[in-house]
Amino acid sequence: MNVRSPGGAPTPGRRSPVRRDVRRTRELGEPPRRRRREQSLARARQAREASLLDLIDRLLDGGVVIHGDITLAVADVDLVYVGLRALVASVESVQPHLGTALEARPG
Amino acid sequence: MLYLYAITDPRSRLPAIAGLRGAEVRPVPIGGLSAAVSEHESIEVATDEDDLWAHEQVVEGLMADGPVLPMRLGSVLPDEASVLAAVGAREAELVETLARIEGAVELGVRAAIDPAAMEPEESDDARQELGPGAEYMHARLTRERRADEVAETIHRPLAELARESARRRHFGEDLVFNGAYLVDVGAVDRFRAEVEELDAAIGAASIVCTGPWPAYTFSSRREES
Amino acid sequence: MSSARAARSGGSRDRLLAGSGDAELFGDELDRLGRALRRRVNADPEGLEKGLAQLVLTLIELLRQLMERQALRRMQGGSLSDEEVERLGETFLLLEQRMDELKDQFGLEDEDLNLNLGPLGDLL
DSSP states (O other), X not given: OOEEOTTSSEESOOOOOXXXXXXXXXXXXXXXXXXXXXXXXXXXXXXXXXXXXXHHHHHHHOSBOOSSEEOBOOOHHHHHHHHHHHHHHHHHHHSOOSSOOOEXXXX | OEEEEEEEOTTOOOOSOOOGGGOOEEEEEEXXXXXXXXXXXXXXXXXSHHHHHHHHHHHHHHHTTSXXXXXXXXXXXXXXHHHXXXXXXXXXXXXXXXXXXXXXXXXXXXXXXXXXXXXXXXXXXXXXXXXXXHHHHHHHHHHHHHHHHHHHHHHHHHHXXXXXXXXXXXXXXXXXXXEEEEEEGGGHHHXXXXXXXXXXXXXXXXXXXXXXXXXXXXXXXXXXX | OOGGGGGOOSSXXXXXXXXXXXXXXXXXHHHHHHHHHXXXXXXXXXXXXXXXXXXXXXXXXXXXXXXXXXXXXXXXXXXXXXXXXXXXXXXXXXXHHHHHHHHHHHTOOGGGGXXXXXXXXBOO
């Protein structure tokens, strides 16, 4: 949702500031050992999720593509999205960027 | 049908790891290359965690013995003849790519950028008289520019530690950085340390690095621009 | 930590090498990941209508972002007058407002408009 500044114009960007440190609020009487264990479980889960995110990107968008049938479970509706994806990619390659482009270069 | 995992040097040994659906992984020689495949009556690969990691474990197992060009998930061909034809048609290119990535691994770097944490620009009195539309546009421009600066601060030192690098263009409201780096195996630790340093030093960004991955980003063919 | 780790294999699903891996940072992307991993079953008519609205609004959002980037680029290049900047900005603000209304109408969140493309990842 928009963050409205006092002047009435919405502040660009919908996200609240990134929180660098996410710590659970300490509950009264909670044993420190259990809290440490929960924190370390949370960190392990985050590590797996970050890994899975990067794995998905690579497996679905990278690697060698051999001309042939990609037999993923793609329903008919997904084909519309395939077209959209191609549209975005073609527009991006045509437009010069404010940000940066997908480019591979040495070093 | 044959499910393809990766293309390797023919001298590389196969990992003692089962492939998808517990099928045996075996090599198909194609000239100066070899394709690692498993055979199935029929196979439908779902985009679920288990299949993804099953594919990945096979590819990573192959990495132990030499350079590996990983296949995209879901590459299936009807038989060996078609594997020979498809891979054979690109043999020269694939041999070259294999040589290019030999001795290196791919590392992924992501960062979330918070423009609010950056130094505010000096207030410009003339700007107070801007209408809401212009105010919006100027604020957007500043935000994009700052994010670009932060992204560049992250990317430059990392690119210097890598053989090759690629940045994924992010298209949307979020300010995120997403880069892939082809790093010599011997330089991985230094790269990791650099990411930690950048993460600590740049207040406006939170950075993570994942890997080592097979060279997915650096094996895929780029469109000629 | 030795570089022999580069050749590690095994059943581990953890590839985090550096950084905090704070899930808050990539919360939205992880949500989208979750949706990408689940098969989408949209058999009921209500779901279909919502699915179409999702598609259409994502297209509009895509176009809006494209146009905005284009305008920002021209602004940066100095080829827009002050009045044009003001007019364009107002238009984008209005569009954003209209999008919010449409999203409310269809019960869609920002994250819903970042359509996952199944195996092909996210659109935006």
